[in-house]
Amino acid sequence: MLPGAIQLKKKFMVIDNKEKIIILNGQEFHCAMDVTMHYIGGKWKTVVLWYMRKDKKRFSELKKLIPNITEKMLSLQLKDLERDGIVTRKVYPEVPPRVEYFLTDFGKSLIPMLEEIARWGRHLTEKKGKIVDSQTKKKTKNS
Amino acid sequence: MLPGAIQLKKKFMVIDNKEKIIILNGQEFHCAMDVTMHYIGGKWKTVVLWYMRKDKKRFSELKKLIPNITEKMLSLQLKDLERDGIVTRKVYPEVPPRVEYFLTDFGKSLIPMLEEIARWGRHLTEKKGKIVDSQTKKKTKNS
Numbered sequence: 001m002l003p004g005a006i007q008l009k010k011k012f013m014v015i016d017n018k019e020k021i022i023i024l025n026g027q028e029f030h031c032a033m034d035v036t037m038h039y040i041g042g043k044w045k046t047v048v049l050w051y052m053r054k055d056k057k058r059f060s061e062l063k064k065l066i067p068n069i070t071e072k073m074l075s076l077q078l079k080d081l082e083r084d085g086i087v088t089r090k091v092y093p094e095v096p097p098r099v100e101y102f103l104t105d106f107g108k109s110l111i112p113m114l115e116e117i118a119r120w121g122r123h124l125t126e127k128k129g130k131i132v133d134s135q136t137k138k139k140t141k142n143s
Numbered sequence: 144m145l146p147g148a149i150q151l152k153k154k155f156m157v158i159d160n161k162e163k164i165i166i167l168n169g170q171e172f173h174c175a176m177d178v179t180m181h182y183i184g185g186k187w188k189t190v191v192l193w194y195m196r197k198d199k200k201r202f203s204e205l206k207k208l209i210p211n212i213t214e215k216m217l218s219l220q221l222k223d224l225e226r227d228g229i230v231t232r233k234v235y236p237e238v239p240p241r242v243e244y245f246l247t248d249f250g251k252s253l254i255p256m257l258e259e260i261a262r263w264g265r266h267l268t269e270k271k272g273k274i275v276d277s278q279t280k281k282k283t284k285n286s
């Protein structure tokens with residue numbers, strides 16, 4: 001436990017009465033949901049983390065796995081995730097330098113939640129979606 | 144299953160090779176994570192849904208429960224959630240009209256995932272955060 005942290009009683013953990021707030025790493029949050037979304041909110045973070053859940057990834061590998069993300073946006077997401085202690089990177093002194101990103105132990109604590117998020121999307125896709133070859137997508141859009 | 148949907152084989156559900164894409168409600172997605180985040184991504188949706196998980200809520204109740212959200216932003220989030228079939232509303236012909244928002248059956252399918260997201264934030268708060276009276280927050284920030 002960090003210095004200054006107090007042991008919290010279970011009954012305080014959902015703060016629906018708004019008379020209490022959470023202070024975490026110097027920031028204020030109004031509920032547990034708010035805390036989690038600080039770490040994984042935004043359009044891309046969950047997707048980036050998803051592809052790192054099993055193994056380290058290089059920047060170029062992530063870019064290839066997430067075709068719709070721009071390099072700038074991917075770089076920004078990785079910087080945020082590093083700042084928050086979720087992702088770390090190892091730089092190999094090669095020419096050109098090789099950089100690998102991987103989840104910290106703290107980052108790995110997100111995996112069960114990420115699996116639950118992916119599971120919901122998979123279930124919906126199975127029920128209502130279809131999977132097509134990416135080459136045929138233009139045809140699909142116009143049909 | 145919707146017309147045109149196909150039965151998907153399990154092996155296709157995580158689309159890491161990028162040769163397949165998901166088509167769902169006329170939109171393209173690159174993985175299951177991407178699908179879920181379309182529905183719950185953004186700063187506020189999970190928080191709004193969290194407060195509706197057990198019971199219907201009026202706009203003013205949600206506003207009170209989420210002090211940091213603006214009325215415009217709350218209205219926007221509710222419109223998105225309605226458009227996506229997650230939330231519906233009932234208007235009572237009173238003066239002034241009473242409007243109640245509640246989860247659809249589809250929206251209720253999100254609850255286990257929302258609980259997992261909140262659980263992670265609760266766990267982190269218990270480990271590293273502290274809960275203080277909201278009246279004392281200025282003091283806390285400066286200490």
